[in-house]
Amino acid sequence: MRVVLLLIRFLAIATITFSIGLCNGNPAWPPLCKEIERQALLMFKQDLKDPANRLASWVAEEDSDCCSWTGVVCDHITGHVHELHLNSYHSFWDVKSSFGGKINPSLLSLKHLNFLDLSNNNFNGTQIPSFFGSMTSLTHLNLAHSEFYGIIHHNLGNLSSLRYLNLSSYNMKVDNLQWISSLSLLKHLDLSFVNLSKASDWLQVTNMLPSLVELIMSNCQLDQIPHLPTTNFTSLVVLDLSGNNYISLMLRWVLSIKNLVSLHLKGCGFQGPIPSISYNITSLREIDLSFNFISLDPIPKWLFNQKDLALSLEDNQLTGQLPSSIQNMTCLKVLNLRSNDFNSTIPKWLYSLNNLESLLLSENALRGEISSSIGNLTSLVNLDFNYNQLEGKIPNSLGHLCKLKVLDLSENHFTVRRPSEIFESLSKCGPDGIKSLSLRNTNISGPIPMSLGNLSSLEKLDVSGNQFNGTFTEVIGQLKMLTDLDISNNSLEGAVSEVSFSNLTKLKHFIANGNSFTLKTSRDWVPPFQLEILQLDSWHLGPKWPMWLRTQTQLKELSLSGTRISGTIPTWFWNLTSQVQYLNLSHNQLYGQIQNIVASPMSVVDLSSNHFTGALPIVPTSLSFLDLSNSSFSGSVFHFFCDRPNEPKQLFYLHLGNNLLTGKVPDCWMSWRGLHALNLENNHLTGNFPMSMGYLQGLRWLHLRNNHLYGELPHSLQNCTLLSDVDLSGNGFVGSIPIWIGKILSELLILNLRSNEFKGDIPHEVCYLKRLQILDLAHNKLSGMIPRCFHNLSAMANLSVSFRPGGCNAILVTKGREVEYNKILGFVKSIDLSCNFLFGEIPEELTSLLALQSLNLSNNSFTGRIPSKIGTMAHLESLDFSMNQLHGEIPPSMTTLTFLSHLNLSYNNLTGRIPESTQLQSLNQSSFVGNELCGPPLNNNCSANGVIPPPTVEQDGGGGYYLLEDKWFYVSLGLGFFIGFWIVLGSLLVNMPWSILLSGLLNRIVLKLYHVIF
Template identity: 45%
Template structure:
């Protein structure tokens, strides 16, 4: 097919290197191999594609350097897509490869998330035809070169999430045609005035979040542009709310997160805009919000979290899809908020009301919120039970009710209907009952299961082992008993060494795609740590601490080679630590304290090179602590109240005398015999006592005869003692007379 001009093989699953026959199609003008998982390096034979205009290699696993002759051989190249690969080379090397005749024709260069590093050198000034430059999310650093002034044709610039470290150069003001200006997530510093914006009359999109810039403009400044989208998150704009926003009549997306804003939002703001996306989170804004119905456009995302808003919850628009009011001072019941618009179809997909002062029962009117995929009511003051209408949310994928005062029998909850649940967090409440088997039988998508700090009892159901995608299991601080199931090795995500990502999504009537992520509080490394939505997906943890579990630690658990944290402390576990514990190479935290474990510490544990927290205290362990820098690096408190020797507990193990680190369980073998003796004595006493007293209590005749017998014996003993005493006195008197 040597006459082929257009070849699109994107979004398949070839998973191989680029076949050589492609490079013989010398008439190709368009070639796309995007999103295939292809591997290897780019052969220098690519320079045979001398007719190529549009080359798309994004979304693969290509690595290595670009062939150096691309810039001199592919002189018709206008668009090159290299994003989402693993090039792992200097930015200057990329520009070198594209220098030559290509620098005169190239209009679009995209290398976002391409593992590019180093400085952006002055060579960028050679690409005078560039209208789109996308270097998003690499590791490019250093100053921005003065040669930027040569890129006068730029209409779209994306330098977001790199490591530039200077202020916003005023030469940006020379980009007269610039429409899309994205420099978010760099380390730009300094003060920005009106000057760089003076000539940007065509600017419609300005994304510059994640920098350390300060905007200083006049109070009456009116920008020369009309923006559709503005994101200045992490800039210093406060404390006053920026008045120049009032001039932006077409603004539909606004991000002012973490910008130092204080006080009450002016009333004109709520009346002037209709947002698709509004983020005012992480400021010091306060006051009451009466309603969000006007400001929210259809399918809008509103984030007002981490402020000081107070009063009752505001009324919503039925068109809103994402609402975050977390970490504020909202109070009172949510009945009016949820139930006021009964019968009206609400399009809300995600709601986060966590970390407020909301109280009362959770009302039973969720029936018109059918689209909800994520509900977060953590850290409030709700009481009562989970309402039955919540079980009708068939799209529900994340339910977080942690740290309230909710109650009820867990086995009676109707959540088995919510088969798409992947996060269930009911920790720190007052739920009772056993762990229901339907969790393992029905909720097969479960990735995070937190039932810790409740009043659950019974055994850990082996049906939980069907949750092969489970990342986090927390059953700590309950009243669970029995053995640890051996089938925990079915948690395949904890076995796999590859990181597994997940997201909550919902395709609603508009076919929009939504992603929500969760923060979690986990006991890791001996303390409660908060994991945000960016890293909780990578955490694998099992916490069964603070229960009444018995038996041995199952040897099957050592197959969980991707497990980061294992906490079995404060139980009644016996036996030895599994000998192959060292095969769990990913472990960062182990806590087996306050059990009845015996034997020696397995030598293989010295292979746990990532281990940063270890607690084996208060057991019946004995012998030498295995040598190796890892186990010796912990404080002696990690081993106290055992019969262990060697660093860091003692200098050596040469002495046979009593060890000062004696455990409260060190004499368990001897004490066990005495324990049974004492138990037998107690049981014997109880049987004998109640056998006699119970008979006397139930049988009247026996009771009367028994007390008559006692009276008779008392009288007889008294008379006998009197006669005996008189006989002794008589003998003593006769003895005295004979002496005289």
Template identity: 45%
Template sequence: MAIATMTTPLPISFFPILLLIPAVCFTICHANSNLLCIQSEREALLKFKHHLIDPSNRLSSWVEGGDCCEWTGVVCHNSTGHVNKLHLAAPLSEPDGFATNAEMEAYYNSRLGGKINPSLLELKHLSSLDLSYNDFNSIHIPKFFGLLESLTYLNLSRAQFQGAIPHILANLSKLQYLDLGGNDLKSKSLQWVSGLSSLQYLDLSSADLSEATDWVQVTFKLPSLLELHLSGCGLNNDPSPTSVNSTKSLVVLHLSGNSLSSVPKWIFSLHGLVSIDLSYNFLEGSIPDYFGNISFLEVLDLNWNHLNSSIPNSLYSLNRLQFLSLGNNQLQGTISSAIGNLSSVTQLDLSVNQLNDQIPLSIGELSSLKLFDVSKNQLNGQIPLSIGQLTSLEKFDVSENQLNGQIPLSIGELSSLKLFDVSKNQLNGQIPWSIGQLSSLKLFDVSENQLNGTFPLSLGRLESLETLDCGYNLLEGVVSETHFSNLTRLTTLAASHNRLRFEPNSSWIPPFQCERIELGNWHLGPKFPQWLKFQKKLSYLDISCAGISDVMPTWFLNLPTQFKHLNLSSNQLRGEISYLNVRNIVDLSSNRFIGPLPRVFPTLPFLILSNNSFSGSLFELLCNSSSEKGMEVLYIDKNLISGDIPDCWNHWQRLILLNLGSNNLTGKIPPSLWHLNLKMLNLRNNTMFGELPSTLQNSPNLIMFDLSENHFSGSVPAWIGDKLSKLVILSLRSNNFDGHIPHKICDLQFLQNLDLAHNNISGVIPKMF
């Protein structure tokens, strides 16, 4: 769950360019309501509208005879009445991955499309044109845009344009702001940019500039350029040494997502830089010391590279720095106590490196810090007590290190804290009671440590909490309803593998609607937990090893939610199950379920029903549909399944692990089974018979092959040594095989377990053994 975003912020000290960017608005009225727009311009706009596709009728105010200065997105000059701004950016931002279908549909309908009519050329006084975030369905940028000579602002970003960037745009000598980012564009040279002598802001992100080797020489000759955004452009290292005037005006340089293997040296001549983004490149070696000379620097993003040095001391002198991201590299060494000098830093990301030693106490001096992420390193020692001084802190992530000691009581002072993640360390002691003071906390993850003591009652006061994960610890004692009394926003409750006992009143109705509940190894029984009846959004449930000895309730199988993951294993649940509405993983192993095998979702990848009393045939499960099955793992061993194995495996092409051992299966292995790309086949302890068919050679990826304790006969084929070369376990024990042990078995170089005992095999044991 993202609590604090890691997007590079606009430097707060950099304001000149903001004056150039018009505010996006969608109903803009003329300042002088008595002044009508020019008739020729009104007609030009109507022609422009006629060729647009407008699914949401955004331009409904654009009607014949109306005052175009009152139309949506149109701005007229307040004295002449000429149209000088046209702001038609899509009004809705792109939805995230959690958007509903209705939100997605509203977004797509809000975007304009179609063609762009040259009638815009009639708007002789047009200074600002914004068509960003629309959908022009891969048309080219119209060349006539280069004839709109009054333009100072042109924004076509993320509007689904494609093709070559028209070089005629070089005619726009008054242009101060040009954003073509996020389209599918290409330019073999940037020489055309040199004509934009007034340009202050240039964004060509996502354009293919891999052949534009002149990008440095051209852009750095623009006398007024303040911001340069060339992210994801396929740029390589500059082949020629380039000298850059140290008085250059550039303040923002974003080159993320390219193929740079070293930091361009000319960057260090740009002493006025405020923001540098070189993330998602292939930078190697050391972080250059020269960054410390760029004294105005507020944003430095070197995330996702291959840098492998220590953190240079020069970085700690950048007292204006607000955003520092060095994550996802191979940085080594320690975090210096000099980090306390970064008095302005608000976001500090050193995650996914190889940093060691302790987190310095001086971290408490970063009074403006909002995000501190050192996860996935090799840090040791204790969490410094000084973190209690970070009253602005919103995200604290030290997960996946080697930290020890206790969680300090001082975390209760972090009144702004939203995310606290110390998982996968070696912390001990109790969860501090002061946790209950964190009224803004949304995520609390202390899983996979050695915490002991009880589940603190103060957790029940965290009204903002959405994710609670304290699994895989040594917590013990009784958990009551009071522990959850105010957790109305809880969506994830994960606390498996502790020594906790939950005994709510049978009529308890939880205050939360969880999507994920993991209470494996809790004591929840002996009755099936009635309170789960009220969880209408549940998609992940693990109540394995929970001491439940009860009939599976009908209401649980009829819950309106569709599970993604259901683990009820290692209880004493009983009864029949006709259908399982689960998409990804089902584990009902080690219970006492009876009756026919349940029907399952056609694309279910993992089904584990081992160690129950399911009976009947395999036919309904395997053959009830001709559609492609999504199953990858199928375990039905240790049940009472009887009859032949049906010959309908042609639709199970994804299956790799199949365990049907310890049932009452009879007959031969069906031919269609050998059309699968199996890695494991276990049919042990049944009453099957027949010889090993030559079609078994079609399963070259078998790692485990177990036919023991059946009635198979014939000789052990020599081709096993050639065709099943990946075998690690081969067990043919307690069958009726005869003949000699083939020498070819000696060629199985990965073989660790070979069991041919209790057969009729004769002859000499191969010397290679």
């Protein structure tokens, strides 16, 4: 018996040792991997693209055991390959680490493979290989978000052993789902984002899967829930049908699934109240009905029976007060009412829900104070009140919430007299206290208090957008657990040394822009952290490059705008940026040439407002945003745009304006089809408008102002139907304004054709542009009358505001000067038709454009009167009718223009008294000169009937002789001119050659005047 026990012990020790040897990849042990499977994996690798060389361990050497290769899991007894873990992470940004290429059928040699994960890779639009349907040993298959494309093969139904199937993808679709009914062992099915619009049988098929535990079909373009006589989802625990637009009342069959624990129906278009049911359901622990139109009047009683319930009704357009019936849901664990429109105070009953672990009320309009009774919610782990209108004191009773880990009180109007009290109260729970604290934009001022250092458990701190002043105190350096720190946009200043960071070894995100710090470190400083996000805009870092940056090899975002760095960009810096997704070095004193820009795919690069010279750099085709404006780049743009024509460019925003670029705008835009914004303004570009720009069908913003372009606008531009901002001013374009601009470019918000050579009438089709807010046709050769249909420009008639994405700007001439608009561009509404040859009366219809802020019709030949209803244009700030032939009186309604700060009616034929109003009388006299007007602000007094009285001797104020002397002066001047003229002319007439020359000269003068006038 003893021998048997010793033998068993020996075998156990031997087995354990053998296993350890395998796990450690001990070369002393013979390879476990089967040779046929090793060769199959090597063949698979051969067709695979591996830009990050993640499969470096997959080598062909005989002593290389495939069971020790990256991503390979073998059975420790048989040595067969059981699992392949070849998924990637963050595939949208980190394309370099994703696998691609082809999937070799050699995988069929892995007869014992039961787990295959190829998710989050980039197989570039290929179909799921059909041979996958023959890998019948698989129990787990995950192909989610790997850029597979097309119809899913029905032969996946042959994988009858599958327990887990995830085919989630934006690019795949099905014609039906009958093949799924063969997967009777399936427990988890995820078809998120797959187009199931043709799969009308989806509910009947999934209802027949007896083992199904999780069913996820979110965003699958399902627009109806088919009738289901009976429900067989006996095992179903998780159901997610979010993002399918059912546009109907929530159907009761969902609630008839009696064992359901988690229900997700976000964004399904459900309307009305949550339905009542007659049977008892108590299993639900999570209900997410966010982004619908659900009503809480009434709340059904069955909701009160759910224990430890997490209820999310985010963004359901709920208004008024928080429903008082919620207080009956005493077992609520999570209450998410974010992004609604509750506009009451926080009700007292809310503080009695002492089982709540998460209370999320952000982005409402809650007002009043937070009661000290908040301290009763001792189970709270997460409290979010950000983006409300709360005021008063932040209660000290928050310090009683010792389970609280996340607190967000940002974007409110609190009164904080002693910031130290906040941090003192939150530190009462000791070292295992709060981990995330956000007090962004909460009106806190004063120095950063020392009591902040007591929050030793803090991992995330955001106090941005306040009025903290003083220096970067050592107290921040005491927060050793910090991973995220945001102190941006305060009034902090002074020197910051490397000592301040010595304890921040875990720091990943450091955002401190918008302060006035000076960083002082030694040249060889090595920070104790590895940052992913660094934003130090407006710090004083220069003039030398901060060498410590080269140690930060994990950076994803880097912003050093306006930091006074000078010099050329060092070579090591471009090695650093290979994985950076956001790079901003704008507004520095950088100079020299840039050969290549190195950046992560889909990244943003802003190098604007520096002093770079030479040709434009070579940029990655995968870049998404590039701003090289306001520098001194020079030379032709041909190579930048036309090299690598077969490589589609991912760029959607390109700004090369305000440089010294020359040559023709190239005609090779076919590979730039992703562009949404193109800005080449203020360069020296020449030539015709390129025809191939018609390929830019996604283009929204086109700025080519102040170049030397000429010719007519090509018809191909009408293919760019999404254009909203067009600025072609300051060029030499000719011809008439195309009628297709009004007919086809219906999205136009800004049309600026100023300072060109356009002629002819303003086309009536312009009136179709109902979204147009800015129309500038000044300084052309346009003739004819203003179309009376201008009243159809409805965006100028109402006070709506257009959404303007960041980076969009426009330079407009208003109030006699150029103004650049950016942040408030969506509010601006103006018309400028000045300096043309327009004639006729100013149409009364213009006065229906009630939201117009600037109207300039100067330097034309308009006749008639100023429209009598001009006063209805209540938002006018600038009005210029000067240098026309208008007559009559200034309409009395003009006195109601209370926003008017710039008015020019000079050099017309206006008569009568200037209407009296605070606004008009405060204007300069130059606004009215060159007319027969009288009254303030002019010095001309009016007679009783409102005209300038005839001058009298008494009016001269110089002893009574001024008028007489004035008359004799003009008589003498006329007589002298007459005598002198005939003396010269008589001598020329006597001399025949001179007489012929004079006659020819006079003829040319007359002809010239005729062409000018007529």
